[in-house]
Amino acid sequence: MLRFLLTRVSLVIPTFLGIILITFILIRLVPGDPIEVRTGERGISPERHAQMLHDWGLDRPLPVQFFSYVGNVLSGNFEKSLRTQRPVLGEFLELFPATLELAICAAIFAIVIGLPAGILAAVRRNTILDHGVMAASLAGYSMPIFWWGPMLILAFATNIGLGWTPVSGRIGAEFVVDRFTGFLTIDSLLSGDTDAFWSALHHLILPTIVLGTIPLAVIARMTRSSMMEVLGEDYVRTARAKGLGSLRVISVHALRNALIPVVTVIGLQVGTLMGGAILTERVFSWPGVGTWLLGAIYQRDYPALQGGVLMVSTLVIVANLSVDLVYGLLNPRIRHRR
Amino acid sequence: MADIVRTGALQPDTQPITPRREVWLAMRANPGAMAGLIVIIALIVLAVLADVIAPHDPNEQFRDFFRHPPVWYANGLWDFPLGTDDLGRCLLSRIIHGARISLFVGIIVVTLSLSLGLFFGLTSGFFRGLPDIGIMRSMDMLLAMPSLLLSIVIVSILGPGLVNAMIAVAITYVPHYARLIRGSVLTELSKDYVVASRVAGAGTLRIMLNTVLPNCMAPIIVQATLSFSTAILDAAALGFLGLGAQPPTPEWGTMLSDAIKFLRAAPWIVTFPGIAIFITVVAFNLMGDGLRDALDPKLKR
Numbered sequence: 272m273l274r275f276l277l278t279r280v281s282l283v284i285p286t287f288l289g290i291i292l293i294t295f296i297l298i299r300l301v302p303g304d305p306i307e308v309r310t311g312e313r314g315i316s317p318e319r320h321a322q323m324l325h326d327w328g329l330d331r332p333l334p335v336q337f338f339s340y341v342g343n344v345l346s347g348n349f350e351k352s353l354r355t356q357r358p359v360l361g362e363f364l365e366l367f368p369a370t371l372e373l374a375i376c377a378a379i380f381a382i383v384i385g386l387p388a389g390i391l392a393a394v395r396r397n398t399i400l401d402h403g404v405m406a407a408s409l410a411g412y413s414m415p416i417f418w419w420g421p422m423l424i425l426a427f428a429t430n431i432g433l434g435w436t437p438v439s440g441r442i443g444a445e446f447v448v449d450r451f452t453g454f455l456t457i458d459s460l461l462s463g464d465t466d467a468f469w470s471a472l473h474h475l476i477l478p479t480i481v482l483g484t485i486p487l488a489v490i491a492r493m494t495r496s497s498m499m500e501v502l503g504e505d506y507v508r509t510a511r512a513k514g515l516g517s518l519r520v521i522s523v524h525a526l527r528n529a530l531i532p533v534v535t536v537i538g539l540q541v542g543t544l545m546g547g548a549i550l551t552e553r554v555f556s557w558p559g560v561g562t563w564l565l566g567a568i569y570q571r572d573y574p575a576l577q578g579g580v581l582m583v584s585t586l587v588i589v590a591n592l593s594v595d596l597v598y599g600l601l602n603p604r605i606r607h608r609r
Numbered sequence: 610m611a612d613i614v615r616t617g618a619l620q621p622d623t624q625p626i627t628p629r630r631e632v633w634l635a636m637r638a639n640p641g642a643m644a645g646l647i648v649i650i651a652l653i654v655l656a657v658l659a660d661v662i663a664p665h666d667p668n669e670q671f672r673d674f675f676r677h678p679p680v681w682y683a684n685g686l687w688d689f690p691l692g693t694d695d696l697g698r699c700l701l702s703r704i705i706h707g708a709r710i711s712l713f714v715g716i717i718v719v720t721l722s723l724s725l726g727l728f729f730g731l732t733s734g735f736f737r738g739l740p741d742i743g744i745m746r747s748m749d750m751l752l753a754m755p756s757l758l759l760s761i762v763i764v765s766i767l768g769p770g771l772v773n774a775m776i777a778v779a780i781t782y783v784p785h786y787a788r789l790i791r792g793s794v795l796t797e798l799s800k801d802y803v804v805a806s807r808v809a810g811a812g813t814l815r816i817m818l819n820t821v822l823p824n825c826m827a828p829i830i831v832q833a834t835l836s837f838s839t840a841i842l843d844a845a846a847l848g849f850l851g852l853g854a855q856p857p858t859p860e861w862g863t864m865l866s867d868a869i870k871f872l873r874a875a876p877w878i879v880t881f882p883g884i885a886i887f888i889t890v891v892a893f894n895l896m897g898d899g900l901r902d903a904l905d906p907k908l909k910r
Contacts, residue, residue, distance in 0.1 A: 284748075285749075285750075286753050289746065289749070290754065292750075293754075297762060299796055300766045301765075334762060361640060374727075399745075406832065409894060409895070410887075413838065413842075413887060413890040413891040413894050414887065415849075415862075415865075415883055415887060417848070417850075417862070417865065417883055418879070418881075418882075418883030421869055421872050421883075422880070422883065424872065425872060425876050431873060450647050542754075542755040542756070543755070545758065546756060546758055547757070549757060549758065549850075550846060550849070550850070553849075565850065568765045576762070580754070580758060581756075584754045584757060584758070587753060587754070587755060591753075
């Protein structure tokens with residue numbers, strides 16, 4: 272077990288170093304003067320320029336610069352944002368709970384609907400229900416979510432449509448919630464403000480649906496195919512032949528094995544969720560890291576972009592690693608392979 | 610015996626079942642794939658004949674008709690069947706011309722990523738050891754980043770624009786192709802016909818391109834069709850974020866981005882470009898799924 276853990280973790284290290292290398296190169300590929308790129312200062316005297324090059328360590332050889340960058344990254348010491356002159360890490364951590372809250376809701380939404388839909392489609396194979404699930408799933412993973420969002424806003428949030436939900440933001444402007452976890456739904460409950468809780472929940476509905484649509488479609492599709500495969504196996508037939516009820520056969524015998532590939536697919540959705548969050552946050556003016564990263568691009572805030580990309584990618588790597596490890600724990604066949 | 614001869618005589622035009630014909634027959638039996646194919650052909654016709662079919666020039670501004678509603682609204686006009694946008698341009702004409710851009714994006718992205726993927730995949734499949742390790746590790750690094758984030762980063766370096774967006778999206782697909790091709794190459798390399806061809810004196814390049822590659826084509830074709838749809842989707846997403854095609858290019862994602870502030874006042878400007886993207890992506894996904902089922906029953910999910 273320990274060996275499995277160590278192998279998996281050690282495989283991630285080169286990838287992580289690679290991401291650091293990519294972000295290191297990124298800021299050097301940006302055309303223009305390196306000082307201007309980093310500090311936003313223009314038209315400064317040559318002496319000050321040379322002084323700043325020295326202060327930033329940019330006059331050192333590239334390998335030296337890279338290793339000091341790695342050192343800085345590992346100690347959580349990122350550069351300062353050009354927009355606010357505050358450390359990038361602090362800004363990121365402040366906004367990250369908003370994105371995480373949205374991503375978790377979207378993941379729950381996708382799993383809670385996707386799994387049963389996939390199972391039902393597999394069990395009722397080639398019925399209208401199956402075809403309906405497959406058609407909906409095709410529509411789901413073909414969905415341009417930056418269009419799906421505005422369409423849902425039009426239908427549910429504006430006075431042209433039903434007017435049930437708010438259009439944008441995380442919570443009504445009238446609410447001030449003390450920050451404990453950064454998750455507004457939890458913080459509002461902790462401070463006992465139920466009105467704020469309902470407002471936060473209402474604001475979450477549409478973004479959750481929009482961000483969860485593609486993962487939902489992928490999970491439903493994967494569950495269906497994996498379930499169909501397992502349902503054709505001999506041991507399932509044996510269980511049926513023993514006279515077990517079909518609910519028991521499906522939920523106990525088939526589902527457990529069918530879920531293994533589904534868990535992998537769910538793990539892979541972390542990347543989809545982080546990418547999709549950028550679009551979803553833009554549509555709903557959600558104050559998370561996606562909006563922040565876009566702002567960094569629009570305002571050419573390269574240090575923020577560098578730090579943000581590094582942290583989001585690290586999160587995806589860590590999430591995939593955790594899924595891998597959990598998977599090994601659940602499935603001894605994987606653990607003992609090689 | 611006589612029966613067999615007679616059935617043969619009744620169908621004198623029966624062609625031998627070549628692999629290509631087998632695929633076509635399987636496709637024809639799949640209504641989804643055929644629907645996708647028909648939509649794709651219609652899109653190609655629209656794209657090629659855009660100048661003839663579109664009622665107006667996509668960039669011509671009709672200053673008396675800002676945000677004019679589509680024809681089924683009370684004051685709709687047949688001159689502008691889908692209405693006009695905020696600058697008085699005919700929405701239908703812009704969407705028809707947008708088909709041209711989207712198909713172009715798909716072709717360029719798939720060609721670019723496929724060529725790079727072929728190069729890296731074949732190299733690492735054939736030259737195990739250092740080249741293989743180096744290439745596949747780099748591909749893993751690219752795969753670790755969410756693809757939209759990676760393409761945003763690349764565009765932020767190269768600068769916004771349609772060409773740079775296509776390059777960015779293509780780069781994010783290279784690892785998928787490289788892995789797929791390397792995998793297929795490794796499977797094929799262990800087979801007898803490759804050994805036979807090597808014994809017969811074929812050089813590495815010949816074995817690579819003439820012997821192994823044709824036998825790896827099935828999954829590559831499927832992947833190419835499916836990535837056509839994601840390429841259109843991703844390029845449109847970049848356009849929506851203002852990082853892809855720039856106005857006034859009638860690119861569907863860019864059109865959406867411009868129009869989003871008129872969502873309440875003129876919902877049609879937002880609705881139709883999105884429907885166009887959606888239909889196109891669905892068509893290519895249907896076609897890709899159909900091709901996968903036809904070409905490689907093992908992959909059928």
